[in-house]
Amino acid sequence: MNYVLREALAGFKRAPVLTGLAAAMVGLALFVVGLFGLVTHNLQVALSQIESRVEVVAYLRDDASATDIEDAVAGLRDQPEVESVIFVSKDSALARARRDLSDFEEVFRGLESNPLPASLEIQLSEGNRGPETVELLASIAEVIPVVEDVQYGREWVDRLDTLRSLAGAASAGLGLAFALVAALIIGTALRIAIFARRDEIYVMRLVGARDAFIRRPFLLEGFLTGLAGGVVAIVLTAVAWRVVSRFLFRIEWLPAGWLLAGLLAGGILGGLASIQAVRRHLKEVT
Amino acid sequence: MIKLEKVSKEYARRGPALRDVSFHVRKGEFVFLTGHSGSGKSTTLRLIHLAERPTAGEVRVSGFSSDMVKEGEIWKLRRRVGMVFQDFRLLRGRTALENVGFALEVTDARREEVVPRAQRLLSQVGLAAKSAALVHELSGGEQQRVAIARALVTDPVVLLADEPTGNLDDRATRGIMELFWDINALGMAVIMATHDLDLVKSYPRARTLELDQGRLVYDSATVPAGSDGGEV
Numbered sequence: 136m137n138y139v140l141r142e143a144l145a146g147f148k149r150a151p152v153l154t155g156l157a158a159a160m161v162g163l164a165l166f167v168v169g170l171f172g173l174v175t176h177n178l179q180v181a182l183s184q185i186e187s188r189v190e191v192v193a194y195l196r197d198d199a200s201a202t203d204i205e206d207a208v209a210g211l212r213d214q215p216e217v218e219s220v221i222f223v224s225k226d227s228a229l230a231r232a233r234r235d236l237s238d239f240e241e242v243f244r245g246l247e248s249n250p251l252p253a254s255l256e257i258q259l260s261e262g263n264r265g266p267e268t269v270e271l272l273a274s275i276a277e278v279i280p281v282v283e284d285v286q287y288g289r290e291w292v293d294r295l296d297t298l299r300s301l302a303g304a305a306s307a308g309l310g311l312a313f314a315l316v317a318a319l320i321i322g323t324a325l326r327i328a329i330f331a332r333r334d335e336i337y338v339m340r341l342v343g344a345r346d347a348f349i350r351r352p353f354l355l356e357g358f359l360t361g362l363a364g365g366v367v368a369i370v371l372t373a374v375a376w377r378v379v380s381r382f383l384f385r386i387e388w389l390p391a392g393w394l395l396a397g398l399l400a401g402g403i404l405g406g407l408a409s410i411q412a413v414r415r416h417l418k419e420v421t
Numbered sequence: 422m423i424k425l426e427k428v429s430k431e432y433a434r435r436g437p438a439l440r441d442v443s444f445h446v447r448k449g450e451f452v453f454l455t456g457h458s459g460s461g462k463s464t465t466l467r468l469i470h471l472a473e474r475p476t477a478g479e480v481r482v483s484g485f486s487s488d489m490v491k492e493g494e495i496w497k498l499r500r501r502v503g504m505v506f507q508d509f510r511l512l513r514g515r516t517a518l519e520n521v522g523f524a525l526e527v528t529d530a531r532r533e534e535v536v537p538r539a540q541r542l543l544s545q546v547g548l549a550a551k552s553a554a555l556v557h558e559l560s561g562g563e564q565q566r567v568a569i570a571r572a573l574v575t576d577p578v579v580l581l582a583d584e585p586t587g588n589l590d591d592r593a594t595r596g597i598m599e600l601f602w603d604i605n606a607l608g609m610a611v612i613m614a615t616h617d618l619d620l621v622k623s624y625p626r627a628r629t630l631e632l633d634q635g636r637l638v639y640d641s642a643t644v645p646a647g648s649d650g651g652e653v
């Protein structure tokens with residue numbers, strides 16, 4: 136077997152409890168990252184569901200002709216940020232109002248003419264539901280001649296935007312903090328592994344092994360420990376997900392890309408931690 | 422080949438361990454480095470091995486200079502300089518063959534060559550029959566032979582030995598000394614630190630350097646033949 140692989144596996148064999156414990160602790164630290172991932176992901180899903188209701192409504196003048204309205208609809212559909220434009224006629228506006236406000240049936244019945252304007256409901260495409268786009272679309276709609284008035288939930292859009300940035304920043308910050316904890320744990324475990332092999336390292340230096348060569352098995356061991364920790368974290372997160380989904384409320388599982396990125400991050404963190412630990416050790420021995 | 426020029430060494434929070442030491446060891450020489458305990462023998466060998474850097478002066482070994490070699494390049498020098506110690510520093514729990522093989526493996530020996538070359542080196546030091554024995558079950562003299570075989574894996578130009586017979590009885594000591602002379606006969610320089618003056622006297626062919634409180638006080642190569650060295 137190859138020297139590097141053999142020495143890295145020898146680390147596991149020589150101290151299975153220690154390396155197992157290290158992987159488990161790394162797993163716990165990354166599990167916290169996984170929980171944050173779960174929360175963030177589901178928050179994002181929820182936000183985008185709310186966001187999909189973000190729309191700009193353009194109320195039309197009563198004297199607008201059918202061709203004017205068609206032109207307006209076509210013009211709006213040409214905007215790249217627009218997903219759909221729905222025309223709501225005066226009649227359907229009234230029908231909707233009657234349905235939604237059935238308590239006021241008497242009022243509606245007493246009406247001689249329909250006071251509700253026709254409108255265009257403009258839905259924005261995903262990724263274009265931030266405040267800037269909404270305002271841009273509103274201003275475009277406003278200058279259309281047949282448009283009387285434009286409305287959109289301005290505060291609502293702003294608040295959603297803030298919420299999204301907050302959720303992103305919080306989970307990035309906390310995820311980073313716990314990833315660092317994981318790296319520290321791997322670093323400590325590797326310091327112990329390095330200590331267990333200090334005699335071999337001493338001999339390697341004595342006879343003239345390259346530093347990179349000395350580092351390599353530890354690098355691999357750190358990478359594998361991090362990877363194992365990542366697997367543990369994914370399993371724990373999956374358990375948490377199932378429990379919450381079954382007994383509390385339905386939440387979405389993480390996208391595959393996130394899982395892969397998490398695994399890789401675990402491995403890379405392990406590798407980096409080991410480089411740091413070996414470098415420190417090599418500085419101390421002569 | 423090995424040249425110390427006005428070398429001084431001070432350890433942190435200590436007085437000077439070496440003061441203004443200069444000497445030159447040529448290819449194939451056999452040199453004893455003598456002096457009382459604490460006179461600076463080990464420090465001198467550690468400087469040649471670049472385990473320490475001089476505080477002042479320059480150490481030059483086989484084209485490497487203590488002023489020039491970067492930390493990341495010390496391994497290159499180490500392959501030109503073999504080293505053995507009083508306490509052997511072998512890997513416990515491994516056989517003689519594995520100890521030598523490990524050194525070969527970590528210094529880029531081709532995989533299929535590791536075992537045959539380790540065997541050959543063990544035969545060279547007279548241990549072919551014990552190659553499968555665990556090193557901690559060998560006698561002191563045998564362990565030192567394993568250490569010497571290990572020091573030879575990169576075919577160095579000089580062998581440094583720091584009190585190599587300090588833990589050995591007379592018989593084992595003679596055996597190790599014979600081995601050093603055999604190795605020296607193949608053209609490799611040997612620098613052996615020892616405080617055992619009787620041992621040094623029984624090999625008058627060797628050059629002797631004497632240190633006293635970090636100063637080089639005697640060099641048999643610079644004393645005219647016939648005169649009795651020692652004090653200067």
Ligand SMILES: Nc1ncnc2c1ncn2[C@@H]1O[C@H](COP(=O)(O)OP(=O)(O)O)[C@@H](O)[C@H]1O
Pocket residue numbers: 432433435437438456457458459460461462463464465
């Ligand atoms: N690593 C060290 N740190 C501090 N002082 C040291 C160290 N090694 C040696 N010394 C000191 O340097 C002096 C020379 O030591 P050394 O070279 O070991 O002498 P020798 O090998 O001749 O006995 C002694 O005073 C010793 O205490």
Ligand SMILES: [Mg+2]
Pocket residue numbers: 459462463464583
């Ligand atoms: Mg000494």
